[in-house]
Amino acid sequence: SQQGEEDPQALSIQEGENATMNCSYKTSINNLQWYRQNSGRGLVHLILIRSNEREKHSGRLRVTLDTSKKSSSLLITASRAADTASYFCATGPTGGFKTIFGAGTRLFVKA
Amino acid sequence: KAGVTQTPRYLIKTRGQQVTLSCSPISGHRSVSWYQQTPGQGLQFLFEYFSETQRNKGNFPGRFSGRQFSNSRSEMNVSTLELGDSALYLCASSPGAGGATTGELFFGEGSRLTVL
Numbered sequence: 001s002q003q004g005e006e007d008p009q010a011l012s013i014q015e016g017e018n019a020t021m022n023c024s025y026k027t028s029i030n031n032l033q034w035y036r037q038n039s040g041r042g043l044v045h046l047i048l049i050r051s052n053e054r055e056k057h058s059g060r061l062r063v064t065l066d067t068s069k070k071s072s073s074l075l076i077t078a079s080r081a082a083d084t085a086s087y088f089c090a091t092g093p094t095g096g097f098k099t100i101f102g103a104g105t106r107l108f109v110k111a
Numbered sequence: 112k113a114g115v116t117q118t119p120r121y122l123i124k125t126r127g128q129q130v131t132l133s134c135s136p137i138s139g140h141r142s143v144s145w146y147q148q149t150p151g152q153g154l155q156f157l158f159e160y161f162s163e164t165q166r167n168k169g170n171f172p173g174r175f176s177g178r179q180f181s182n183s184r185s186e187m188n189v190s191t192l193e194l195g196d197s198a199l200y201l202c203a204s205s206p207g208a209g210g211a212t213t214g215e216l217f218f219g220e221g222s223r224l225t226v227l
Contacts, residue, residue, distance in 0.1 A: 033215065042115070042201060042218035088154065092214070097166040098144065099216055101154035 006089055006105040014110050019076040021105040023089030024069075032065055033090045033099070034074050043088065046074075081111040113138065115219035117202050123225045129190040132222045136183050136204030143185040144216065145177060148199040157200075160185055189224075197226045 007022045025032070031050045035043040049056045049065045049072070056063045062075040076083055088104045116135040124130050136143050145157040156169040160179035177187040183204075189196055200223075203216035 031214070035216075035218075040199065040221075040223070042220045043203075043216070045215045045217070048215055090216075097142075097159050097161070098156050098169070100156060101146070103153045 006087070006102045008105060009103070010106045010108070012108045012110065013079060015079060015081055017079055017109075019079050019083070019107055019109070021074045021087055021089075021107070023072045023074070023102055025072075025089070025091045025102075026070065027091075027093050029067075029091045029093055031092045032063075032072050033092070034061075034063060034072075035088045035090060035101075037086045037088065037104070039085075046087075076107075079107075079109045081109050083107060084109045115202060115204050115217050117200075117219035117222050119222060120220065121223050121225075123227060124192050125227050126192055126194060128192050129188060130192060130224060131186055131188045132200055132202075132224075134185045134187075134202030134204075134219060136185070136202075137217055140204035140206050140217070141183055142205045143179055143183065144203045144205075145185070145187050146201045146203065147171075148201055148221070149197070154201070157187065192226045194226050197224060199223050 005024050013019055029051055031048050033048045034046045036046055037043045047058045047061055047063050049063050060077045065072045086104045086106050088101050090099045090101045092099050118133045142161045144159040147155045158168045158177050159166050163179045174190045179185045199221045201221045203218045205216050
């Protein structure tokens with residue numbers, strides 16, 4: 001079963017707009033990560049936030065983590081057509097050796 | 112530094128056959144994880160190896176097996192293939208650690224298996 005669930009399942013925006021994706025998870029975690037996947041390709045790691053962190057930035061990406069609500073959000077600012085991809089949250093459960101992925105959000109950025 | 116390499120990239124098999132997929136991790140990475148990705152089930156964890164030991168296994172039938180060699184390269188095998196095994200199989204490596212924490216995963220491009 002999947003640990004994380006993303007919301008929305010799909011998102012379509014205009015270039016230049018911001019895109020926000022949310023992720024909820026079920027169990028205690030060591031960290032939460034966001035990955036990107038272009039159609040049919042491998043996943044690329046975007047950012048990792050540890051359970052004792054609340055917010056993290058990397059370029060146009062901003063990630064927040066609320067462990068009390070077991071939720072995270074990924075904000076992509078000033079989106080570009082090249083940001084069109086699927087985005088997955090992934091969690092590393094406490095005491096585990098596996099990273100569990102959510103169902104993903106498909107983002108489409110219109111030029 | 113070379114990335115994660117998966118072979119073959121594409122393959123077609125028929126029901127009942129078996130298949131072996133290979134993964135070469137990034138040099139120095141000792142942990143290798145395998146995932147199955149399908150449109151209906153998303154990314155499902157298969158297993159994770161560290162220093163030739165399977166540390167965790169997902170909820171898949173015994174037809175799915177894997178191993179890791181002393182050079183950290185890994186293989187997974189699926190026997191008695193079923194139509195539902197058609198998927199993109201992704202391998203990911205990480206430096207790994209002796210402890211339970213997990214970190215960034217580096218993915219290969221995947222092996223796309225079609226079962227007819």
